[in-house]
Amino acid sequence: MLQLPFEYFAKETASNLWRNRVMALAAVLTVAVSLSLVGSSLLLRQAVNRQIGEFGANVSLEVFMNPGAPRQQIAEVRSMIEQTPQITHFTYLGPLQSYEQAKRLLASSPAAVSTLSPAVVPTVFRCQLATPQDATALVATFSNGVPGVYRATSPLQSIHVLEQVANVLQVILIAIALLLLISSLVLILNAIRMAIFARRREVSVMKLVGATNWFIRVPFMLEGLVQGLLGAAVAVVIVLLANVGVGYLVRHYHVSVLSSSVLPAHDVLMTELLVVAVGVIVGVVGSSVAVRRFLEV
Amino acid sequence: MIRFENVSKSYDGGSAALEDMSLEILKGEFVFLVGASGSGKTTFLKLILREEVPDQGQIYVAGREIGRLAPSRVPYLRRNLGCIFQDFRLLPNKTVAENVAFALQVIGRPRSVIHSQVSQVLELVGLGQKGARMPDELSGGEQQRVAIARAFVNRPLVLLADEPTGNLDPATSQGIMRLLDRINRTGTTVLMATHDVGIVDTMRRRVIELDNGTLVRDQARGVYGFDATTSTRGVPAITLGVARDGEPPTGRLAAVRARRGTR
Ligand SMILES: Nc1ncnc2c1ncn2[C@@H]1O[C@H](COP(=O)(O)OP(=O)(O)O)[C@@H](O)[C@H]1O
Ligand SMILES: [Mg+2]
Numbered sequence: 418m419l420q421l422p423f424e425y426f427a428k429e430t431a432s433n434l435w436r437n438r439v440m441a442l443a444a445v446l447t448v449a450v451s452l453s454l455v456g457s458s459l460l461l462r463q464a465v466n467r468q469i470g471e472f473g474a475n476v477s478l479e480v481f482m483n484p485g486a487p488r489q490q491i492a493e494v495r496s497m498i499e500q501t502p503q504i505t506h507f508t509y510l511g512p513l514q515s516y517e518q519a520k521r522l523l524a525s526s527p528a529a530v531s532t533l534s535p536a537v538v539p540t541v542f543r544c545q546l547a548t549p550q551d552a553t554a555l556v557a558t559f560s561n562g563v564p565g566v567y568r569a570t571s572p573l574q575s576i577h578v579l580e581q582v583a584n585v586l587q588v589i590l591i592a593i594a595l596l597l598l599i600s601s602l603v604l605i606l607n608a609i610r611m612a613i614f615a616r617r618r619e620v621s622v623m624k625l626v627g628a629t630n631w632f633i634r635v636p637f638m639l640e641g642l643v644q645g646l647l648g649a650a651v652a653v654v655i656v657l658l659a660n661v662g663v664g665y666l667v668r669h670y671h672v673s674v675l676s677s678s679v680l681p682a683h684d685v686l687m688t689e690l691l692v693v694a695v696g697v698i699v700g701v702v703g704s705s706v707a708v709r710r711f712l713e714v
Numbered sequence: 715m716i717r718f719e720n721v722s723k724s725y726d727g728g729s730a731a732l733e734d735m736s737l738e739i740l741k742g743e744f745v746f747l748v749g750a751s752g753s754g755k756t757t758f759l760k761l762i763l764r765e766e767v768p769d770q771g772q773i774y775v776a777g778r779e780i781g782r783l784a785p786s787r788v789p790y791l792r793r794n795l796g797c798i799f800q801d802f803r804l805l806p807n808k809t810v811a812e813n814v815a816f817a818l819q820v821i822g823r824p825r826s827v828i829h830s831q832v833s834q835v836l837e838l839v840g841l842g843q844k845g846a847r848m849p850d851e852l853s854g855g856e857q858q859r860v861a862i863a864r865a866f867v868n869r870p871l872v873l874l875a876d877e878p879t880g881n882l883d884p885a886t887s888q889g890i891m892r893l894l895d896r897i898n899r900t901g902t903t904v905l906m907a908t909h910d911v912g913i914v915d916t917m918r919r920r921v922i923e924l925d926n927g928t929l930v931r932d933q934a935r936g937v938y939g940f941d942a943t944t945s946t947r948g949v950p951a952i953t954l955g956v957a958r959d960g961e962p963p964t965g966r967l968a969a970v971r972a973r974r975g976t977r
Contacts, residue, residue, distance in 0.1 A: 422822055425819055618805055619816075621803070622803065622816065624789075624792070625763075625792065625797050626793070626816075626820060626864070626868070627790060627791070627793035627821055628821055629786070629821075630785075630786070632820060
């Protein structure tokens with residue numbers, strides 16, 4: 418029925434973009450930078466969450482015994498742990514097991530491993546807590562002069578710090594990204610405004626000969642959409658590279674603590690889709706506002 | 715084809731640009747719209763195009779009341795109206811053929827149709843050989859022909875012309891008038907606002923004269939000037955048998971010439 422003149426729209430949009438290339442480039446780059454920040458901060462958030470999940474699932478409280486602590490003391494601590502209702506489950510790593518684990522953790526520095534022996538490695542009770550919130554109180558209980566206890570630690574404490582750092586970082590990144598998104602919106606709006614101005618003669622002829630409003634608007638809307646999409650495309654590549662880069666660092670430097678920061682493809686894909694969606698929204702909103710404000714049809 | 719019923723229009727804060735205007739223009743007529751600068755000619759044309767809306771009264775174009783036309787229907791109204799201006803309004807970065815083709819492109823006509831229609835209409839306006847030229851390589855008269863081709867390529871019911879010869883010398887204007895006459899003979903209604911005394915006098919077509927926004931004369935085969943002895947001021951021309959039939963009295967012509975001489 419209605420023939421859509423795709424060729425006409427494509428040509429108009431391309432020639433508008435080319436005519437306005439400096440403004441268009443500025444808009445595209447700003448979109449790219451802001452969306453890269455949005456994407457990376459989302460990936461950071463997911464990585465931190467995974468990392469926390471990992472720590473939290475494995476162990477919530479570790480009670481280290483003095484190396485070579487007498488059986489008696491170990492038995493007392495064991496019964497003390499058994500009588501603590503907040504601890505749902507625990508395992509005891511004896512001297513050999515603790516030594517094996519220490520070797521694994523220090524695999525990247527053989528010099529340190531050579532100084533270890535089962536006799537000098539503290540044995541450890543690994544406990545799981547019903548609720549992570551109890552961690553701090555229990556760490557205090559077990560550190561305070563329980564005979565034979567070297568020290569009690571909870572990764573949940575450092576996780577808490579990690580989480581807070583990540584939160585602050587994410588808030589900062591999102592704030593910067595928002596500012597940049599607003600500027601990219603303004604830049605796209607302005608680019609479209611200039612395109613409309615450059616085409617005012619064509620637009621007035623179009624109105625005169627009876628072109629419909631949407632027909633007049635489409636090339637300008639497309640122009641904004643293309644700018645948003647191009648920016649998003651650049652951001653997608655940057656976010657992908659960032660993720661690949663973290664993976665490389667983890668593998669190459671054996672930063673095994675961060676191994677769960679390498680996100681599965683599915684999470685990365687979802688983040689990239691979101692980046693593209695935000696790019697489209699910024700482009701469409703910017704050009705819609707420009708078309709509404711400056712194109713009197 | 716076009717009917718005004720008690721149409722009034724005033725711009726913000728100004729006095730009335732048109733006042734209580736009632737008249738009818740029939741299909742296939744050739745009508746001159748004359749009057750001093752500021753008398754409301756352009757406003758009259760803009761109301762037909764629905765670039766302006768009347769404050770009061772109704773305007774019918776091809777049987778439709780356009781005052782209450784939804785904005786989304788306005789483009790379809792304009793597809794039935796061709797339009798030319800004193801300043802041609804061509805697109806300087808497009809060739810002659812592209813300028814004409816543009817009018818069809820932007821209303822979504824398929825490419826095959828555009829191609830044949832454009833070359834046909836360029837032949838009609840006498841620019842068959844100049845389709846590849848740029849507008850600034852053409853004379854003023856040729857540029858106006860391109861504008862006419864663009865206005866006519868979609869075969870509108872009505873051609874509106876706002877002082878189309880205002881920038882042209884008399885000889886060139888004659889050519890443009892011959893072209894408009896030819897277009898009129900295809901059945902297209904032509905409504906032309908003009909200051910050009912010579913043209914109105916030689917064409918001898920219906921003349922509608924405006925003065926300060928009011929209709930002061932509507933004469934079937936009129937001349938430009940206004941003659942008090944056959945004044946039709948305030949009386950619709952339809953009722954004036956004298957003015958409709960044949961040549962006006964010689965005394966009237968003489969009076970007009972005298973008036974022109976004193977200018
Ligand atoms: N856009 C406008 N805003 C305000 N006043 C206008 C506008 N257009 C025309 N007018 C006024 O309306 C009257 C009629 O103008 P116009 O229709 O252009 O007359 P003409 O074409 O016969 O010279 C004039 O007094 C003019 O100043
Ligand atoms: Mg005028």
